[in-house]
Amino acid sequence: MNETMIVGxxxxxxxxxxxxxxxxxxxxxxxxxxxxxxxxxxxLMLSAFFGAIFAEMAHSGWVGLLGGALTGLALGAxxxxxxxxxxxxxxxxxxxxNLIGYGGVAFGILAYWGTAGxxxxxxxxxxxxxxxxxxGNSLSPMVPIxxxxxxxxxxxxxxxxxxxxxxxxxxxxxxxxxxxxxVELYRFTAVLIASALAGVAGAYLSVDxxxxxxxxxxxxxxxxxxxxxxxxxxxxxxxxxGGFIFGFFDNLSIYIQNNxxxxxxxxxxxxxxxPYIVTLIVVAGIIGRARPPKWDxxxxxxx
Amino acid sequence: xxxxDELRSxxxxxxxxxxxxxxxxxxxxxxxxxxxxxxxxxYKALIEGSFAAGNFAETLSKSTxxxxxxxxxxxxxxxxxxxxxxxxxxxxxxxxxxxxTQALQDPLSGILSGLLIGALWMLPAALLKVYRGVHExxxxxxxxxxxxxxxxxxxxxxxxxxxxxxxxxxxxxGARLPLLVQNSTLSLxxxxxxxxxxxxxxxxxxxxxxxxxxTSGQNPRAAEYGGINPRIAMIWSFLxxxxxxxxxxAVQVMGIPPSxxxxxxxxxxxxxxxxxxxxxxxxxxxxxxxxFAGILFGALNAGATQMQxxxxxxxxxxxxxxxxxxxxxxxxxxxxxxxxFRRGGP
Numbered sequence: 001m002n003e004t005m006i007v008g009x010x011x012x013x014x015x016x017x018x019x020x021x022x023x024x025x026x027x028x029x030x031x032x033x034x035x036x037x038x039x040x041x042x043x044l045m046l047s048a049f050f051g052a053i054f055a056e057m058a059h060s061g062w063v064g065l066l067g068g069a070l071t072g073l074a075l076g077a078x079x080x081x082x083x084x085x086x087x088x089x090x091x092x093x094x095x096x097x098n099l100i101g102y103g104g105v106a107f108g109i110l111a112y113w114g115t116a117g118x119x120x121x122x123x124x125x126x127x128x129x130x131x132x133x134x135x136g137n138s139l140s141p142m143v144p145i146x147x148x149x150x151x152x153x154x155x156x157x158x159x160x161x162x163x164x165x166x167x168x169x170x171x172x173x174x175x176x177x178x179x180x181x182x183v184e185l186y187r188f189t190a191v192l193i194a195s196a197l198a199g200v201a202g203a204y205l206s207v208d209x210x211x212x213x214x215x216x217x218x219x220x221x222x223x224x225x226x227x228x229x230x231x232x233x234x235x236x237x238x239x240x241x242g243g244f245i246f247g248f249f250d251n252l253s254i255y256i257q258n259n260x261x262x263x264x265x266x267x268x269x270x271x272x273x274x275p276y277i278v279t280l281i282v283v284a285g286i287i288g289r290a291r292p293p294k295w296d297x298x299x300x301x302x303x
Numbered sequence: 304x305x306x307x308d309e310l311r312s313x314x315x316x317x318x319x320x321x322x323x324x325x326x327x328x329x330x331x332x333x334x335x336x337x338x339x340x341x342x343x344x345x346y347k348a349l350i351e352g353s354f355a356a357g358n359f360a361e362t363l364s365k366s367t368x369x370x371x372x373x374x375x376x377x378x379x380x381x382x383x384x385x386x387x388x389x390x391x392x393x394x395x396x397x398x399x400x401x402x403x404t405q406a407l408q409d410p411l412s413g414i415l416s417g418l419l420i421g422a423l424w425m426l427p428a429a430l431l432k433v434y435r436g437v438h439e440x441x442x443x444x445x446x447x448x449x450x451x452x453x454x455x456x457x458x459x460x461x462x463x464x465x466x467x468x469x470x471x472x473x474x475x476x477g478a479r480l481p482l483l484v485q486n487s488t489l490s491l492x493x494x495x496x497x498x499x500x501x502x503x504x505x506x507x508x509x510x511x512x513x514x515x516x517x518t519s520g521q522n523p524r525a526a527e528y529g530g531i532n533p534r535i536a537m538i539w540s541f542l543x544x545x546x547x548x549x550x551x552x553a554v555q556v557m558g559i560p561p562s563x564x565x566x567x568x569x570x571x572x573x574x575x576x577x578x579x580x581x582x583x584x585x586x587x588x589x590x591x592x593x594x595f596a597g598i599l600f601g602a603l604n605a606g607a608t609q610m611q612x613x614x615x616x617x618x619x620x621x622x623x624x625x626x627x628x629x630x631x632x633x634x635x636x637x638x639x640x641x642x643x644f645r646r647g648g649p
Contacts, residue, residue: 088632103622223445
């Protein structure tokens with residue numbers, strides 16, 4: 001191991017943690033308000049796709065991120081209306097959104113760009129890195145932004161009246177309602193914030209980190225983010241630590257697969273299972289201590 | 304319950320599912336139209352490709368694995384679990400069937416090994432849920448990915464076909480399931496899946512075990528007061544669900560000509576676990592509803608190839624399926640709909 005390799009691994013882990021942390025932080029806000037959503041995988045998929053389209057039309061990766069956020073908002077609105085206002089099940093819409101995500105992106109790549117399965121995002125539509133070395137290692141501006149978003153989310157959730165209200169509608173909506181807090185409005189807002197963050201994370205995949213749109217671009221990260229949320233104990237700051245661990249293994253498996261001298265000794269398929277096995281072990285080890293918000297995943301109907 | 308009451312209890316979920324399907328088809332048409340495709344021609348090809356005389360056998364064949372994986376999800380849902388791990392169990396069911404039939408050369412060995420391995424693969428998710436409280440959505444999704452990589456590796460190494468790089472060794476002729484219709488892919492596998500659905504219906508609604516599973520699903524605390532251990536019920540739910548998913552994988556390679564093997568990248572056993580969730584939801588998590596929903600989704604998959612010839616990408620049917628599921632998730636969909644129309648009236 002030389003210096004460049006270590007720098008590469010750390011920068012790679014930081015790049016890989018961005019989508020996981022942004023989605024985890026979003027999911028935390030939503031679940032703190034009492035709304036479960038397992039559709040982040042689908043949101044990542046569709047916002048990676050529409051984010052790339054926005055970026056290519058505007059010749060700007062940042063507009064791509066905005067397009068991702070808007071895509072997330074639209075999908076979040078669907079989930080929010082069904083769960084918060086129609087009092088529907090919190091898990092089923094996510095299953096549908098994930099299916100639309102995987103089908104829609106595979107369909108969309110072919111329908112929009114005319115290529116099957118994969119589209120390379122041109123460099124004019126990608127976000128320029130803050131720093132880059134001769135070996136292709138780079139640091140995206142989204143890395144510091146992700147740290148700021150996590151810190152800001154923590155501050156809002158635990159240090160502002162708005163955050164207190166978000167937590168109250170997820171912990172005890174009856175009491176919150178009695179105090180005159182509009183439970184439905186706060187829950188719906190939390191769902192929208194969460195989906196917009198996941199949307200930015202999805203667009204980051206295509207217009208920044210991976211620079212491509214593929215029909216499996218989310219690769220389970222929507223679910224790894226949920227696992228990280230559980231790991232963090234629904235705390236955005238701890239989600240940064242978990243995100244780095246997951247990012248490290250995600251990046252390590254890509255790194256080993258790309259190094260033939262390492263890949264030759266162990267089948268690459270075994271290495272590819274690493275992030276998922278680590279997720280299982282971490283979640284199994286941590287879960288006894290983690291406590292979800294009391295009213296998480298339950299519709300609130302005024303008596 | 305009187306017969307008329309029982310029929311009425313089926314009427315509402317049935318009409319809600321039909322309504323959800325219509326919404327899926329309508330929004331799907333709008334997406335097609337916005338993307339610049341001829342929606343009418345696409346849907347015409349879709350229906351022709353699935354229900355025209357020569358093609359219906361293909362629809363039933365395509366519905367076979369979906370019925371079985373839908374049952375995995377349905378048993379979970381009835382026990383209060385979101386078991387979306389059928390996908391991984393399908394891969395291993397297929398691997399097990401290919402491996403055992405090489406040695407034993409008869410169809411029963413393939414089916415039994417599929418059932419067994421499917422159940423075994425669900426065990427980690429069951430134990431993680433019961434003893435560590437890990438939510439099954441997270442554990443089964445992670446296990447699906449792990450299964451994909453391990454099964455791909457097994458298919459390329461231990462079961463690799465020296466004559467053909469694009470698939471595993473085939474199921475030996477003596478262990479293949481007989482075809483029901485010549486020149487189609489409809490085999491005895493379809494009959495097996497329907498029988499499995501009926502067995503699960505009988506077990507879930509007419510045995511003590513089924514009663515215990517459903518009671519712990521509806522109200523775990525009440526079940527415990529009634530002397531039922533919800534943990535044991537959950538483990539059973541995972542195991543039975545794993546069996547039907549493993550069976551899906553086994554019959555998918557034992558009954559589909561001409562290759563009778565697992566294709567590269569697990570292509571011919573991929574995705575059935577995910578599609579089964581939608582089939583189960585549209586079939587209202589009931590084995591008998593699932594048979595019909597399975598045939599509907601089978602029709603979508605069978606018709607998709609014909610639709611592709613009009614230029615529309617195959618994956619469009621996944622979008623339609625996803626929209627149907629989101630529509631199913633809207634509670635009281637029918638009431639909303641009728642209210643909307645009454646408001647417009649006098």
